[in-house]
Amino acid sequence: MPHIFTRRVLILVENLPSPFDRRVWQEATTLHDNGYVVSIICPTGKGYEKEYEVVDGIHIYRYHLPFEAEGAKGYLIEYSVALFHTFRLAWKVQFSQGFDVIHACNPPDLLFLIGGFFKLFMRKKFLFDHHDINPELYEAKFGRRDFFYRLMVLFERWTFMTADISIATNESYKKIAIERGGMNPAKVFVVRSGPKLDRLRILSPKPELKRGRQYLVGYVGVMGAQEGIDLLLQSARYLIKDLGRSDVQFGLVGGGTSLDEMKQLATNIGIADFVTFTGRASDQELLEMLNTAEVCVNPDVANEMNDKSTMNKIMEYMALGKPIVQFDLTEGRVSAQEASLYARKNDPIDMALKIVQLLDDSGLRERMGEFGRNRVKNELEWQYEAPKLLAAYNAVFSDRNRQ
The missing domain is CATH 3.40.50.2000 (Glycogen Phosphorylase B;)
Structure with a gap:
C-alpha cells in the first residue's frame, strides 16, 4: 500500500x-x-x-x-x-x-x-x-x-x-x-x-495430560469472577460424583485473580484430583492441552457483559477442530454456530450433561469439530x-x- x-x-x-x-x-x-x-x-x-x-x-x-x-x-x-x-x-x-x-x-x-x-x-x-x-x-x-x-x-x-x-x-x-x-x-x-492458524497448530495429543483417564475436557482463559470457573467446577463435580464418571480429567489453562480460590474450591468439593490447573501457560502448553482434549468448554457466566462479547477462546477451540460446550449466549452462538452445544444459562448440571453427550458420541464430536475448523478457515x-x-x-x- x-x-x-x-x-x-x-x-x-x-x-x-x-x-x-x-x-x-x-x-x-x-x-x-x-x-x-x-x-x-x-x-x-x-x-x-x-x-x-x-x-x-x-x-x-x-x-x-x-x-x-x-x-x-x-x-x-x-x-x-x-x-x-x-x-x-x-x-x-x-x-x-x-x-x-x-x-x-x-x-x-x-x-x-x-x-x-x-x-x-x-x-x-x-x-x-x-x-x-x-x-x-x-x-x-x-x-x-x-x-x-x-x-x-x-x-x-x-x-x-x-x-x-x-x-x-x-x-x-x-x-x-x-x-x-x-x-x-x-x-x-x-x-x-x-485466530491465526499458523499459531493455533494441530498437534498430536499428549496422553499423559489425561492423568490416566480416558477423556480430557479443556478450558483456556482468565480465572476471574465473570469467567464462571466455579460453575465449571460444579459441572465437573456433578459429572464425577453424581454421574459416576471417573474417566474424565479437566485441564484448565490460564491465570487470574481467582486462580487460588478456584483451586481451593476444587479441593473443597472433592474433585481436585480430576482437575489440572496450569496457571498462565506458554502457547506450547496451551496447544498441548487443547489438542489432547476431546471437548472444550466455555463456562462464561450469562450476564450482559458476556452475552454481548466475543470470546477469543471460542475461536481458538474451533481453529483446533474441537467441539464446544458453553452457556447459551448471543455472541457465543454467532461465533460457534453448529460447532457448539448450548447449555441452559448458568446451569452447571445441564453443562455437565452436554459434556457427557459429546464424550459419549465420537461421531458428533467429529462433525462439530470439523464444522468449527472449516468456519475458521473460510470465514473467521x-x-x-x-x-x-x-x-x-x-x-x-x-x-x-x-x-
Missing part, C-alpha cells in the same frame, strides 16, 4: 503485556507489515519484563504495575499508575519513533484523557479499539449499578466523543458505539478477533479481518489529510 508519508501509530494497552495480548499483537503486526511504524505502551508481565525492546520490528515500551487490582480502590490505584506511566512513555515515543495516531485499547475507559490531550495540543488522531464494555464489566464484577457504574457509562461516552474512529469486536459492540456512544455509523468498523481467520483494520486506518488518515 503506497503512502505519501510514513504512517506512525502508538498503541496503548493496559490489561496485558505485548506480545502476549493476541488481538493487539495481530493488529500491530498487520499494521507493521503494511508499512506502518508501530509502537506499543503496555504493562510488564511474566516473561515480558523488559522496559523496552523491539520485537518483529515493533517498538514495545513497558511499565511496572504494583499489583493486580481487586475492588474499586485497587482499580483506582492501578489505573492511576497506568495512566501516569502511559502518558510519560507517550512523550518518549513522540521524541523517538513519533506517532500520528493513538490507538487506545480498553479497559480502562480512561485512555481518552491521553488521546484527547495529544489530539487537542499535538493534532494527533485518536482511534478507540473497544475490547470490553466496561459498564457491563463493572456490573459483572461487583453485581450492582451504582455511582461507579454510571461513571463507567460517562467515561465510555467521553471516549467515543473523543474518538475519530472506533473499532468494535462484533455487531453488539458496534450497536453500543452508535446508540450509547453517539458514534457516526460510518466511523465504526467491526474487526473481529480472528485473522486474514479476513486484517483488511477491515486497514480500512479503519485509511479512514483515520483520510480524515487527517483533509485537515
Whole structure:
C-alpha cells in the first residue's frame, strides 16, 4: 500500500503485556507489515519484563504495575499508575519513533484523557479499539449499578466523543458505539478477533495430560469472577460424583485473580484430583492441552457483559477442530454456530450433561469439530479481518489529510 508519508501509530494497552495480548499483537503486526511504524505502551508481565525492546520490528515500551487490582480502590490505584506511566512513555515515543495516531485499547475507559490531550495540543488522531464494555464489566464484577457504574457509562461516552474512529469486536459492540456512544455509523468498523492458524497448530495429543483417564475436557482463559470457573467446577463435580464418571480429567489453562480460590474450591468439593490447573501457560502448553482434549468448554457466566462479547477462546477451540460446550449466549452462538452445544444459562448440571453427550458420541464430536475448523478457515481467520483494520486506518488518515 503506497503512502505519501510514513504512517506512525502508538498503541496503548493496559490489561496485558505485548506480545502476549493476541488481538493487539495481530493488529500491530498487520499494521507493521503494511508499512506502518508501530509502537506499543503496555504493562510488564511474566516473561515480558523488559522496559523496552523491539520485537518483529515493533517498538514495545513497558511499565511496572504494583499489583493486580481487586475492588474499586485497587482499580483506582492501578489505573492511576497506568495512566501516569502511559502518558510519560507517550512523550518518549513522540521524541523517538513519533506517532500520528493513538490507538487506545480498553479497559480502562480512561485512555481518552491521553488521546484527547495529544489530539487537542499535538493534532494527533485518536482511534478507540473497544475490547470490553466496561459498564457491563463493572456490573459483572461487583453485581450492582451504582455511582461507579454510571461513571463507567460517562467515561465510555467521553471516549467515543473523543474518538475519530472506533473499532468494535462484533455487531453488539458496534450497536453500543452508535446508540450509547453517539458514534457516526460510518466511523465504526467491526474487526473481529480472528485466530491465526499458523499459531493455533494441530498437534498430536499428549496422553499423559489425561492423568490416566480416558477423556480430557479443556478450558483456556482468565480465572476471574465473570469467567464462571466455579460453575465449571460444579459441572465437573456433578459429572464425577453424581454421574459416576471417573474417566474424565479437566485441564484448565490460564491465570487470574481467582486462580487460588478456584483451586481451593476444587479441593473443597472433592474433585481436585480430576482437575489440572496450569496457571498462565506458554502457547506450547496451551496447544498441548487443547489438542489432547476431546471437548472444550466455555463456562462464561450469562450476564450482559458476556452475552454481548466475543470470546477469543471460542475461536481458538474451533481453529483446533474441537467441539464446544458453553452457556447459551448471543455472541457465543454467532461465533460457534453448529460447532457448539448450548447449555441452559448458568446451569452447571445441564453443562455437565452436554459434556457427557459429546464424550459419549465420537461421531458428533467429529462433525462439530470439523464444522468449527472449516468456519475458521473460510470465514473467521485473522486474514479476513486484517483488511477491515486497514480500512479503519485509511479512514483515520483520510480524515487527517483533509485537515
